[in-house]
Amino acid sequence: MVADANHQLEVVTEQVNEAKVQLEKQQAAVASADQAAADAQTRLDALDGQIRQIARSAYTTEGFSRLDVLLTSDSAEEFVHQIGTLDAIAGHTNEQVAEIATAADAAEQAQATADEAAAQAQKSYDDIAAQQKDLQAKIADYQRQYDALTAPQQQQVLAAHGGDTQAVPSGVIAPSAAAQKAVDTALAQVGDPYVYGAGGPDAFDCSGLTQYAYSAAGVSLPHSSKSQSQMGMAVSRDALQPGDLVFFYSPVSHVGMYIGNGQMVHASTSGQPVKVASLDSMGSYNSARRIAG
Secondary structure, three states: OHHHHHHHHHHHHHHHHHHHHHHHHHHHHHHHHHHHHHHHHHHHHHHHHHHHHHHHHHHOEOOEOHHHHHHHOOOHHHHHHHHHHHHHHHHHHHHHHHHHHHHHHHHHHHHHHHHHHHHHHHHHHHHHHHHHHHHHHHHHHHHHHHHOOOHHHHHHHHHHHHOOOEOOOOOOOOOOHHHHHHHHHHHHOOOOOEOOOOEOOOOEOHHHHHHHHHHHOOOOOOOOHHHHOOOOEEOOHHHOOOOOEEEEOOOOOEEEEEEEOOEEEEOOOOOOOOEEEEHHHHOOEEEEEEOOO
């Protein structure tokens, strides 16, 4: 029962992480839409001044009406030329009017998009807040259950979810500089505590560790095992290389980093530090992705 609660806590934690990733995307959409609306309004304001000047010129050219042109022209050729100039101005005016209308529509649509994105972002935030509140209650409940167990029972629970613990290997060679940096960084965190929702530098959850490791290599990953499982390229289990991310459960709710020889480094579960373990220790392998080289 406690082991199940432990796993469910990680599932909820990763759901919260994923919701935060989506919220950040929506907040970026709000910023983009707001900027688009502002740009469209700026263009609209600029065109408004232009159109007023051009409109005045459409009916008179240097104070002359079409009748003035007819009466003051010295020849038919001059008359045709000046009328052509007036028509050209009028045509340009029509183009400017159409451009203003387009800019106005763009500004209105951009603002509507911004408002919709803002509403979605707010809803996501509210959902996250509710999930976090529920998560905290579950964490407290789990801790009470765990503390009531004997020491051997606690070890059994940790082993059931966290897997075995193996020695940190030396000389792990990754296929690219970025993957090597990520592997070295992840291994350097061995011994750091597992904390729900943590992304370093002194504590981690599973996706926080892999995000932190690849960030050191200049590669940006979302703080979510689900989102990370959609990054990079798919790789089969028999083709794994150090630096590849390995995912567990269905739907994905845990991630580790493969380091070769059937081993991974991961932030496994509450009560256990970041550690090296067998790839088979989680018992529910799902898939793998190659993030770098």
